[in-house]
Amino acid sequence: MISAFQEHIRQKSLLDTNSTYLFACSGGIDSMVLATLLHQLKIPFILAHVNFHLRGEESNDDEEFVKNWAIDHEIPFQTLDADAHQVAENQKISTQMAARVIRYDWFENLRIKLGLNGIILAHHEDDQIETIFLNLLRGTGLDGLIGMADRKGHLIRPLLPFSREQIEKFAKENDIQWREDSSNKKTDYKRNKLRLDAxxxxxxxxxxAKKNLLSSLNRLKDSSKAFSTLFENWKSQEIKVDGDFQFLPISAIKNTSGATSLLFYWLRPFGFNSDQAESILEACQTHNPGKIFETGSFRLTIDRDELILSPKTGVFETITIQKNDIEVSWEGKTYELLKLHEKAPIDKSKTNAMLDLEKINFPLEIRSWELGDKFIPLGMKNSKKISDFLIDLKVSVAEKSKIKVLISEGKIAWVIGYRIADWAKLDASTRKTLYIKQKS
Structure with missing residues (x-):
């Protein structure tokens, strides 16, 4: 096994004798076989062990065993006493999940603190199969079916190609001692039920059966790589990025094979799950514009012809403009407030506004527009809902969310950046003008 192990880490460039690693060691057979292999190949490592005290004196004996092995082999040793029950209670997660969080956080902190080149874990082929089946039971996509990677970031799993049977054989042939975890014989946990029964x-x-299953998993892993390449090509062709916003034409997914997967892999980094991806596709197929899907920090809106992904923004606080103010600012824009007492050429730019100063009353307010808001657009006699006004202009949902209005005594005087209200316009009787001009 040692020659096969050496060839594997060489081919995959997983470990080398010029680097020092942190090795997570429980004291079980997998850990002790891997510790022996690393030591025999003279790969430098620091041995790290976590004592969760979940099995009383047995846990303490595990720690003592690992510590003594490290001393006997002149390997640096680090240990951590941890309370998984308390972390589980505080974070409302299972004890097993809490133990995993504690382990990996501590390993990473140690790696950084000691300047090490990676964290070595003793997962093997049978662990890989168990992990994949657990993922299937939870509900998973291609990522869950390809299981654990030989290397992911700083995590290194050099035993993945080796079975439990090979590991046990090597341990017996080399008289390797290890600790048996009594909890591994209990079927209280899904992983143990899979390992011992299913x-x-x-x-x-x-x-x-096992050989064919592993072959199938390897083909799935290769298929996943192919899909990733195709997905990245699709993403670059179809998704338009504009600042914090992303836009995907509905036509790019509506009648496309595998559309749910394409949506999921696009939206997953933003916190969306596979169920939401299915619901989004259904809303597109049933033409449901205006429907919104959200995660903690992001919002996906179905517009008329496209999906719009955007960060959630905080509530816009209403801004008050007093009579003597000379400028006003919000969201990185600053406007001068010029009071003109003589006629001036009319500025027709939508960015700016010229209002009859004698028709408006201070204080003025700037706020986000709201559903139900109405105003009389310049050149019209009847009021119109702002929502309908923006639809007529074919303003996208993303842009709608940014629009603000200027209010005078409860009446909308200007849909900022689009149109002033007819009642506030300059006319032949105008003597004073409020000129709201964006600074360059």
């Missing part, structure tokens, strides 16, 4: 029955269905 998978042995599955593998008994045919002599080559």
């Amino acid at each position: 998978l042995p029955l599955l593998f008994d269905t045919a002599p080559d």
Whole structure:
């Protein structure tokens, strides 16, 4: 096994003798076999062990065993006493999940503190199979089916190609001692039920069942790589990025094979799940513009012809403009407030506004427009809902969310950046003008 192990880490460039690693060691057979392999190949490492005290004196004996092995082999040793029950209670998660969080956080902190080149974990082939089946039971996509990687970031799993049977054989042939975790014999946990009951029955269905399963998983891993390449090409062709906003034409997914997966892989980094991806596709197919899907920090809006992904923005605080103010600012824009007492050429730019100063009353307010807001657009006699006004102009949902209005005594005087109200316009009787001009 040692020659196969050496060849594997060489081919995958996982470990080398010029670097020092942190090795997470429980004291079980997998850990002790890997510790022996690393030591025999003279790969420098620091041994790290976490004592959760979940099995009383047995946990303490595990720690003592690992510590003594490190001393006997002149390997630096680090240990952590941790209370997984307390973390589980505080974070409202299972004890097993809490233990995992504690372990990985501590390992990473140690790696950074000691300037190490990676964290070595003792997961092997059978762990890989168990992990994939657990993912299937939870509900998963291609990522869950390809399982753990030989290397992911600073995490290194050099035993993944080796089975539990190979590990046990190597341990016996080399008289390697290890600690048995009594909790591994209990079927209280899903992983143990799989390992002790379900998978042995599955593998008994045919002599080559396990071999064929592993071959299938390898093909899935290769298919996943192919999909990733195709997805990135699709993403670059179809998704338009504009600042913090992303736009995807509905036509790019509406009648496209695998549309749910394309949506999921696009939106997953922003906190959306597969169920939401299915609901989004359904809303597109049933033409449901205006429907919104949200995560903690992002919002996806279905517009008429496209999906719009944007960060959630905070509530816009109403701004008050007093009579003597000379400028006003919000969201990175600053406007001069010029009071003109003689006729001036009319500025027709939508960015700015010229209002009859004698028709408006201070204080003025700037706020986000709201559903139900109405105003009389310049050149019209009847009021119009702002929502309808913006639809007529084909303003996108993303832009609608940014629009503000200027209010005078409860009446809208200007849909900022689009149109002033007819009642506030300059006319032949105008003597004074409020000129709101954006600074360059």
